[in-house]
Amino acid sequence: MKYDKNSGITDRLRLNKKVAPYVFISPFFILFLIFGLFPILYSFFLSFNSWDGIGQMSFVGLDNYAYILTDDWFWDSVRSTIIIFVLTTIPQHLFALTLAFILNSTFVKFKDFFRTSYFLPYITSAVAIAIIFDVLLGHRSGLINAFLIWANQLPPVEFLFQTFNFDLPARWLGEPRLIRFSIAGLLTWRFTGWNMLIYFAGLQTIPKSLYEAARVDGASIRQVFTKITLPLLKPVIFFGVTMSIIGNLQLFEEPFVLVGADGGTGRAGMTTAMYLFRTGFHWRQFGEGSAMAYVLCIFIIILSLVNKKLFSGGGLNELRQ
Amino acid sequence: MFSRKSLLLTVMAFVMAASLLLGGSPEIMAEDVTTITVAAFPDQDSGFEAILDDFHEKHPHIRVELEVADFDDHHQTLLTRIAAGSNVPDVANVEIAFVGDFVNRGGFENLTAEPYNAGRFEEDIIGYKWAQGTNDDTGNLIAMPLDISPGTMFYRRDRLDELGVDIDDLNTMEDWIEVGEEFVAEGDDRWLFADAASVYEMIRRSGDHQFFDDDGEPIITSDKFVRAFEMAKEVRDRGLDGQIGEWSNEWFSTFEEGTALVHTSGAWLGGHIQNWMAPETAGKWGVTNLPDDMYINWGGSFVAIPEDAENKEEAWEFIKYVTTNVEPQIKQFEAANIFPSLLDAFDDDIFEVSSDFYGGQNVRELWLDAARQIPEVNTNRYDNIAEDIVGDALTEVLEEDKDIMQALEDAEELLRRRMR
Numbered sequence: 001m002k003y004d005k006n007s008g009i010t011d012r013l014r015l016n017k018k019v020a021p022y023v024f025i026s027p028f029f030i031l032f033l034i035f036g037l038f039p040i041l042y043s044f045f046l047s048f049n050s051w052d053g054i055g056q057m058s059f060v061g062l063d064n065y066a067y068i069l070t071d072d073w074f075w076d077s078v079r080s081t082i083i084i085f086v087l088t089t090i091p092q093h094l095f096a097l098t099l100a101f102i103l104n105s106t107f108v109k110f111k112d113f114f115r116t117s118y119f120l121p122y123i124t125s126a127v128a129i130a131i132i133f134d135v136l137l138g139h140r141s142g143l144i145n146a147f148l149i150w151a152n153q154l155p156p157v158e159f160l161f162q163t164f165n166f167d168l169p170a171r172w173l174g175e176p177r178l179i180r181f182s183i184a185g186l187l188t189w190r191f192t193g194w195n196m197l198i199y200f201a202g203l204q205t206i207p208k209s210l211y212e213a214a215r216v217d218g219a220s221i222r223q224v225f226t227k228i229t230l231p232l233l234k235p236v237i238f239f240g241v242t243m244s245i246i247g248n249l250q251l252f253e254e255p256f257v258l259v260g261a262d263g264g265t266g267r268a269g270m271t272t273a274m275y276l277f278r279t280g281f282h283w284r285q286f287g288e289g290s291a292m293a294y295v296l297c298i299f300i301i302i303l304s305l306v307n308k309k310l311f312s313g314g315g316l317n318e319l320r321q
Numbered sequence: 322m323f324s325r326k327s328l329l330l331t332v333m334a335f336v337m338a339a340s341l342l343l344g345g346s347p348e349i350m351a352e353d354v355t356t357i358t359v360a361a362f363p364d365q366d367s368g369f370e371a372i373l374d375d376f377h378e379k380h381p382h383i384r385v386e387l388e389v390a391d392f393d394d395h396h397q398t399l400l401t402r403i404a405a406g407s408n409v410p411d412v413a414n415v416e417i418a419f420v421g422d423f424v425n426r427g428g429f430e431n432l433t434a435e436p437y438n439a440g441r442f443e444e445d446i447i448g449y450k451w452a453q454g455t456n457d458d459t460g461n462l463i464a465m466p467l468d469i470s471p472g473t474m475f476y477r478r479d480r481l482d483e484l485g486v487d488i489d490d491l492n493t494m495e496d497w498i499e500v501g502e503e504f505v506a507e508g509d510d511r512w513l514f515a516d517a518a519s520v521y522e523m524i525r526r527s528g529d530h531q532f533f534d535d536d537g538e539p540i541i542t543s544d545k546f547v548r549a550f551e552m553a554k555e556v557r558d559r560g561l562d563g564q565i566g567e568w569s570n571e572w573f574s575t576f577e578e579g580t581a582l583v584h585t586s587g588a589w590l591g592g593h594i595q596n597w598m599a600p601e602t603a604g605k606w607g608v609t610n611l612p613d614d615m616y617i618n619w620g621g622s623f624v625a626i627p628e629d630a631e632n633k634e635e636a637w638e639f640i641k642y643v644t645t646n647v648e649p650q651i652k653q654f655e656a657a658n659i660f661p662s663l664l665d666a667f668d669d670d671i672f673e674v675s676s677d678f679y680g681g682q683n684v685r686e687l688w689l690d691a692a693r694q695i696p697e698v699n700t701n702r703y704d705n706i707a708e709d710i711v712g713d714a715l716t717e718v719l720e721e722d723k724d725i726m727q728a729l730e731d732a733e734e735l736l737r738r739r740m741r
Contacts, residue, residue, distance in 0.1 A: 134569075139565065140565075174566065262712070265720055282393075283705065
């Protein structure tokens with residue numbers, strides 16, 4: 001007998017080669033089933049029922065969908081979400097693309113330092129962000145208002161404020177039309193670095209030879225950017241914008257900490273995700289809340305398809321063909 | 322010769338005998354101790370903490386574990402756990418805004434039935450509070466009243482003195498607005514109220530109905546709401562409020578700096594001012610009744626036992642202790658202004674002691690008198706939806722100049738839609 005005692009025990013514990021991989025990946029699937037798939041299916045089931053969280057459920061068919069599609073507050077929340085989405089996505093991607101392009105160029109030193117600093121806001125906790133922005137955006141003691149009041153002494157600035165009927169001190173978190181700008185500002189600050197990293201990665205896949213060829217042909221930096229970088233980055237832009245659509249339409253955390261669970265004055269900061277949370281967990285109308293989640297999901301799919309129409313194609317693969 | 326085993330047995334027998342002789346302290350008889358969980362929100366937890374030692378001493382077989390979460394989280398997780406039927410606390414603390422909802426939907430024990438027989442305490446507890454904890458249809462008591470909170474006004478004594486105004490001359494909303502005008506005229510950053518919405522919050526709580534009449538019909542287009550909206554709008558239009566939302570940093574600083582002359586709230590706000598919001602302003606505060614002879618309930622909470630609780634008997638012991646005994650009721654009051662709902666507690670000596678924080682005024686007696694005059698107010702399962710909708714209508718009036726009647730009618734339509 002060549003086998004000793006120890007190998008006998010390990011032999012018995014050893015898994016069949018066919019089974020082993022499934023055992024090793026099972027933790028993910030078990031967790032996904034419980035926390036991912038089950039809630040998705042259960043809320044789909046709930047969206048056809050009326051349920052207050054405690055009592056009996058009753059099947060109501062499409063009633064919940066009919067109810068929310070005729071609900072003013074629901075459409076208000078959709079409007080707020082879309083406005084915030086537009087206000088933050090456009091600057092986010094413009095800044096991110098520009099920054100990535102600058103960082104990728106040869107003349108920038110300390111690339112790692114800049115990359116890390118731009119990415120820092122993304123990993124900062126929401127509570128810390130809320131405190132900082134509270135200090136920045138405060139009505140009477142906020143830093144931004146203090147700066148604007150100082151700037152207001154300069155005649156051209158004063159003229160600008162007067163033409164736009166902009167009262168100081170501004171109620172960044174109190175006045176409905178400003179609340180959305182404040183939230184969008186926070187989002188832009190937080191996610192520009194994340195998008196920048198995506199674009200930066202995309203830029204590095206573009207072969208240096210293309211840039212060199214352009215330089216030999218005498219192209220300016222602007223021409224290089226619009227004629228080489230942008231077209232070749234199209235798939236990356238598509239990816240980045242899709243992520244923004246998914247993230248911003250489900251927007252919840254940032255407005256929640258900034259203006260509170262009720263969405264602030266005039267519900268200007270009440271996104272659809274916040275409204276469905278309030279309907280479900282505060283008002284106990286879980287059926288209606290679930291139906292909203294599914295309608296929101298459909299909106300995200302539609303917008304993503306539109307995005308695909310706009311940005312699909314292009315990129316390096318097409319170039320090679 | 323003793324074998325090792327018999328030696329061990331002898332030692333054990335000796336220890337057990339000794340523990341019996343010494344009166345059996347709870348640590349040794351650990352098997353008989355039942356641990357119950359009590360879920361609460363701030364500042365109710367300060368009240369519970371203040372009485373826990375006494376409770377453990379009187380009930381050595383029960384250990385209480387407090388579970389504290391902030392106001393919204395507490396009520397939401399409570400609901401989720403009750404819906405799931407697992408991991409429920411043995412005792413659930415429920416605030417007044419949620420009580421109509423919880424009481425009328427089920428998921429909690431009927432405290433009027435065996436083995437609780439809470440009905441025997443009905444006469445001991447303040448009447449309207451008992452009614453609020455009762456299910457509308459069955460008349461069963463679901464949530465045992467723990468504390469009430471008389472509505473009151475906290476004003477800056479030093480500011481009124483500077484103006485040369487006597488607090489006794491301020492009896493109506495109009496009087497206050499007049500003083501407010503004087504105060505605001507004195508300089509920048511001076512307001513009568515931090516937020517005009519608090520005027521609405523005060524008036525809407527008055528009378529014997531909140532948002533619904535006894536048949537469950539919304540009454541939000543009634544005179545009470547029109548007046549609440551009109552007064553709030555007048556305060557805003559005259560520039561008497563700072564447009565500062567409650568529970569924000571800027572709101573806290575109005576307490577520290579005395580930039581807002583009055584704050585209307587439940588008596589519990591005094592505990593917050595004194596304990597953490599502006600402790601250094603001691604002596605500068607005064608308390609008075611609400612204008613226009615309004616006596617309202619503003620806050621307060623209940624305790625209930627979820628149907629799926631594991632230790633119902635011990636939970637009831639705890640509830641009985643905190644709600645039907647004078648001493649713990651008074652201790653909670655001392656700890657965090659948690660105002661007793663037990664009538665016997667009203668005779669306690671504590672109500673004769675004046676407070677230095679309020680410049681030597683006996684504020685407790687004033688609250689006691691106010692508490693006695695609060696009418697019976699009903700609750701409804703849709704209260705918290707109504708609160709959101711009418712609050713939103715108010716911002717439309719204040720921020721966008723919407724017509725008051727129009728705003729209220731729109732709100733009623735929205736509310737009726739949501740009552741499903």
